[in-house]
Amino acid sequence: MASSSLFNPSFSTLNPKPRPFYRNPKINHRPLPAIFCTSSIFDPSSPITNNNSPPHPIKHRRPADENIRDEARRHRSASDDRHNFSAKYVPFNAGFDSPESYSLDEIVYRSRSGGLLDVLHDMDALKKFDGAYWRSLFDSRVGRTTWPYGSGVWSKKEWVLPEIDPDDIVSAFEGNSNLFWAERYGKQFLGMNDLWVKHCGISHTGSFKDLGMTVLVSQVNRLRRMNRPVVGVGCASTGDTSAALSAYCASAGIPSIVFLPANKISTAQLVQPIANGALVLSIDTDFDGCMKLIREVTSELPIYLANSLNSLRLEGQKTAAIEILQQFDWEVPDWVIVPGGNLGNIYAFYKGFKMCQELGLVDRIPRLVCAQAANANPLYLYYKSGWEEFKPVQANSTFASAIQIGDPVSIDRAVYALKNSDGIVEEASEEELMDAMAQADSTGMFICPHTGVALTALIKLRNSGVIGPSDRTVVISTAHGLKFTQSKTDYHSGDIPGMGRFANPPVEVNADFGAVMDVLKNYLLSIL
Numbered sequence: 001m002a003s004s005s006l007f008n009p010s011f012s013t014l015n016p017k018p019r020p021f022y023r024n025p026k027i028n029h030r031p032l033p034a035i036f037c038t039s040s041i042f043d044p045s046s047p048i049t050n051n052n053s054p055p056h057p058i059k060h061r062r063p064a065d066e067n068i069r070d071e072a073r074r075h076r077s078a079s080d081d082r083h084n085f086s087a088k089y090v091p092f093n094a095g096f097d098s099p100e101s102y103s104l105d106e107i108v109y110r111s112r113s114g115g116l117l118d119v120l121h122d123m124d125a126l127k128k129f130d131g132a133y134w135r136s137l138f139d140s141r142v143g144r145t146t147w148p149y150g151s152g153v154w155s156k157k158e159w160v161l162p163e164i165d166p167d168d169i170v171s172a173f174e175g176n177s178n179l180f181w182a183e184r185y186g187k188q189f190l191g192m193n194d195l196w197v198k199h200c201g202i203s204h205t206g207s208f209k210d211l212g213m214t215v216l217v218s219q220v221n222r223l224r225r226m227n228r229p230v231v232g233v234g235c236a237s238t239g240d241t242s243a244a245l246s247a248y249c250a251s252a253g254i255p256s257i258v259f260l261p262a263n264k265i266s267t268a269q270l271v272q273p274i275a276n277g278a279l280v281l282s283i284d285t286d287f288d289g290c291m292k293l294i295r296e297v298t299s300e301l302p303i304y305l306a307n308s309l310n311s312l313r314l315e316g317q318k319t320a321a322i323e324i325l326q327q328f329d330w331e332v333p334d335w336v337i338v339p340g341g342n343l344g345n346i347y348a349f350y351k352g353f354k355m356c357q358e359l360g361l362v363d364r365i366p367r368l369v370c371a372q373a374a375n376a377n378p379l380y381l382y383y384k385s386g387w388e389e390f391k392p393v394q395a396n397s398t399f400a401s402a403i404q405i406g407d408p409v410s411i412d413r414a415v416y417a418l419k420n421s422d423g424i425v426e427e428a429s430e431e432e433l434m435d436a437m438a439q440a441d442s443t444g445m446f447i448c449p450h451t452g453v454a455l456t457a458l459i460k461l462r463n464s465g466v467i468g469p470s471d472r473t474v475v476i477s478t479a480h481g482l483k484f485t486q487s488k489t490d491y492h493s494g495d496i497p498g499m500g501r502f503a504n505p506p507v508e509v510n511a512d513f514g515a516v517m518d519v520l521k522n523y524l525l526s527i528l
Ligand SMILES: *Cc1c(COP(=O)(O)O)cnc(C)c1O
Pocket: 207, 208, 209, 240, 241, 308, 339, 340, 341, 342, 343, 344, 345, 346, 402, 403, 448, 450, 478, 479
């Protein structure tokens, strides 16, 4: 019996249309570079050749007294140091020959003029290798446990922190998150056949913040080993940053200190830094207030600042963009929709895509959409003014609590990303984002409210015809739905005034056969 329309044969029309062959010429018959078969340790200084050397059929386990770091060290050849990849801090938007620059081993968050910094890679050194080389190199590292390449971030190490010693890396093998084909949601609610959700929140601490934090904490680990004065690491947070920071610090034995706005984050988010042993300060203010305090504190004490002002994190976050291209076998999607608060992530996506284009892995970049909660929408207002004048706003409370930010640190980065990707900014009211989340959940997803904001942007752009029915579109899901069970519960139990169009509350029924049968009969009649 077809108790659910998911199993109804008429849904067979939902089967994926065969993609036109010219969009994906390489799938399944791409020649495997030799590195696929021989060793998972790859020497980037030797070009890939498709020679006919026989593959090693069996890889023996490492000796019992050796761990995976030791094993990677043993395999690392002197040649690893020959390639001269490097990166440094420059003022945001300055070139590689900017007169102002800093080593990544310096502790510096802002440029001399008080502006943002950016990590700039020596693109000429990276360009000595062509796009095919990088694609094969990155592809060869996916799904393995080789230190540190088992991480989706560190599998792109040359583009992230090229100079860090793998021994200093602190990683939970984050990244490699799934790219979910939203078949039913796309078809049923949007008439789309090529809609995807990149589940960045299916991650070690439940949000994409892990991608950036592995990079930041690894660099801090390196600084501490160099005896630089870093006693601990601190951040202000709307929840997910502190969860990621405390987990990575704890795994490296580095003290972490987090400033959280009292009563503004979910229990799941609060319990993470507590469980991971951070010093948690619950402060009677909002995120912007916590941010101001931590900046004052870190200028006085040897505590390293882990907020997204810190450009190291964006180097890790940008790998999600590279990963999307990789998951599409290096085909470029048409749209990528990112929920934005402090606005570092939207720039990180831009940067990841742009590097892939500049280094010849792909020939274009997707159009970016930044989605904001209407209750915290300074970027949206700026965009609507035709980029006339930026005004911070007082952020109002929103269910998308991680983006309740009125004065985003990375505003300049976001504007740059949007202007250079023919980008768009959209907003979502509380009702819109909760309804979008509920509808998506009803098709088998279990997304967070921020992803609801991104889906609302998609709905609006589909309705206005800006995004076409067969445009390949990726919605970035930023956190795990399980971090936000309270707002979902409130929505479905009708506890939020004026909300609950798609609520699905449990039916209370007596422990009595007849009563249960009545409920079931009514239900079955209603779905027939
Ligand atoms: C941090 C965060 C965001 C916002 O990212 P920004 O880089 O601050 O724009 C969105 N969603 C979730 C779940 C987050 O944790």
